[in-house]
Amino acid sequence: MSTLSLRIGVAPALFACVVAALTVAGPANAARRDVVFSPEYPAGEIIISQRQRALYFTEGDGRAIRYPVAIGKRGMAWLGSAEVEGKYMAPDWSPPAIVAHDHPELPNFIPGGSPHNPMGAAAITLSRYQVAIHGTTQHMRRSIGSAASYGCIRMYNEDVVDLYQRINVGTPVLAVP
Numbered sequence: 001m002s003t004l005s006l007r008i009g010v011a012p013a014l015f016a017c018v019v020a021a022l023t024v025a026g027p028a029n030a031a032r033r034d035v036v037f038s039p040e041y042p043a044g045e046i047i048i049s050q051r052q053r054a055l056y057f058t059e060g061d062g063r064a065i066r067y068p069v070a071i072g073k074r075g076m077a078w079l080g081s082a083e084v085e086g087k088y089m090a091p092d093w094s095p096p097a098i099v100a101h102d103h104p105e106l107p108n109f110i111p112g113g114s115p116h117n118p119m120g121a122a123a124i125t126l127s128r129y130q131v132a133i134h135g136t137t138q139h140m141r142r143s144i145g146s147a148a149s150y151g152c153i154r155m156y157n158e159d160v161v162d163l164y165q166r167i168n169v170g171t172p173v174l175a176v177p
Helices: 097-102 157-166
Strands: 004-008 011-015 033-036 046-049 054-060 063-068 080-089 092-094 122-126 132-134 147-149 172-176
Touching: 054 157, 063 157, 122 157, 132 157
Parallel strands: 046 172
Antiparallel strands: 004 011, 004 092, 033 063, 046 054, 054 063, 080 122, 080 172, 122 132
8 A cells, every 4th residue: 555644743644645415514615415324333433435435424313424535546445444543734745655656746745735735624644554534635626536546535625624623533434345
């Protein structure tokens, strides 16, 4: 699995960068939806459906918020359980070796808040080795709904900020086929 490097201050964290509908109140361009969902999952969990290219935040009572996502491209997607390990707004980013190899045109460091930073508005790190849920650049918004990342779950910035505000460190995450 490939990785992306995220720098928060002076301590770098690595990730593989490596996700009946009613509109939920929020920004007009947010893609999240309130949906009926399997009641087998308790409130407060993140479920990532690889097939649907969607991330669900469960609300309980058979309801969830559905967010469209980009998932890992062939050979980079992951399945299984994890938990939220960290939450970072406007993180800095440095490409790891495999990304730098595949994209030598990338700079060695992109500061948080830069319109070119692939972490976007926020990054939610997971307990799985080198995996995060994060925002995106304006240029890469069109990848949402596809298999395009190096393993991370990519979201619209407005949606990752919404999810960021709903979850805590320790929130369970499950990626299913």
